[in-house]
Amino acid sequence: MSDNPTNDRIQQEVDSSDVVLFMKGSPIFPQCGFSSTVVQVLTHVGVKFKGVDVLQDPQIREGIKQFSEWPTIPQLYVKGEFVGGCDIVREMFESGELATMFTDKGIDTEAAA
Amino acid sequence: MTTADKSTMADRIHEKLTAAFQPETLEVEDESWRHEGHSGARPGGETHFKVEIMCEAFAGKNRVARQREVYRALKDEMEGSIHALELSTRAPGE
Numbered sequence: 001m002s003d004n005p006t007n008d009r010i011q012q013e014v015d016s017s018d019v020v021l022f023m024k025g026s027p028i029f030p031q032c033g034f035s036s037t038v039v040q041v042l043t044h045v046g047v048k049f050k051g052v053d054v055l056q057d058p059q060i061r062e063g064i065k066q067f068s069e070w071p072t073i074p075q076l077y078v079k080g081e082f083v084g085g086c087d088i089v090r091e092m093f094e095s096g097e098l099a100t101m102f103t104d105k106g107i108d109t110e111a112a113a
Numbered sequence: 114m115t116t117a118d119k120s121t122m123a124d125r126i127h128e129k130l131t132a133a134f135q136p137e138t139l140e141v142e143d144e145s146w147r148h149e150g151h152s153g154a155r156p157g158g159e160t161h162f163k164v165e166i167m168c169e170a171f172a173g174k175n176r177v178a179r180q181r182e183v184y185r186a187l188k189d190e191m192e193g194s195i196h197a198l199e200l201s202t203r204a205p206g207e
Contacts, residue, residue: 033151035196070177071184071191072198087200088176 007064013060014077018048018107022075027051034086041093042076046110047102071090079105099111122159122194126187133186135169144155144199151162153196160196172204 014020021044025031026040028050042049052074054061068082074106076083083089090109092098102109123139123199130139145158154160164183171179179202184191191198 032153033148069181071188082177084177084180088180091176091201 001033004063006059007067009061010063010067013052014080015051017048018079018081018105019047019051019102020052020077020085022052022054022060022071022077024053024055026053032073034072036072038076041088041089041098045099045102047107051071078102078107093105122190123162126162126164129190130164130166130183133182134146134166134168134170136166138167139167140165155194155196157193161199162172162195162197163199165206167200167203167207168190169205171202174204176202 008042013022021027021035021037021038022043023030023032024059025035026048027043030036030039052060055062061073064073064075064107068084070082074086074089076085076089081099089098092101097112099109115151121143123141125142127139127141130136130141140163142163143147144163145154148154148161149158166183170182174182180200183202184198185200187195
């Protein structure tokens with residue numbers, strides 16, 4: 001535990017699932033086009049992920065920016081590691097790196113044919 | 114652009130990135146009009162930008178490191194009116 005309770009809560013979220021997406025809205029109802037894009041990519045790749053809706057929690061919404069040294073949302077974490085935002089996820093999906101990363105980290109994907 | 118109050122946000126982004134990275138190529142597009150009426154848009158626009166930048170400084174760095182550097186160079190703007198910045202960061206030869 002650090003002396004920053006928001007960081008501790010963010011760390012708990014990051015650790016709570018293999019794939020965690022900090023986003024605006026929920027995976028079912030994304031509230032922003034960029035969050036929606038990442039949800040679509042993850043769904044297409046077929047990985048299970050946990051969505052954390054930053055709109056429900058102003059402290060996490062601000063705190064995650066410092067936590068990740070990244071000023072925008074969405075933000076994707078895989079096995080505790082920051083992967084990137086919408087552009088990076090999309091680029092990695094298009095190049096095939098995203099699926100490879102999940103496989104390398106031992107995370108199940110059901111390829112949507 | 115000769116005076117600050119006449120320059121647009123896109124010009125400012127262009128200037129700051131040019132100063133920070135001396136890029137080989139740099140394109141800054143204001144795409145705010147595509148987001149009118151969406152969350153994050155505001156009257157007057159200047160909220161959504163697309164940047165394509167290629168520079169030597171990115172060689173050997175991963176995507177996260179490259180984008181962090183761009184965000185750092187545009188810290189004031191990111192904390193100001195920019196809602197979204199779509200980024201393509203490449204090194205020469207990529």
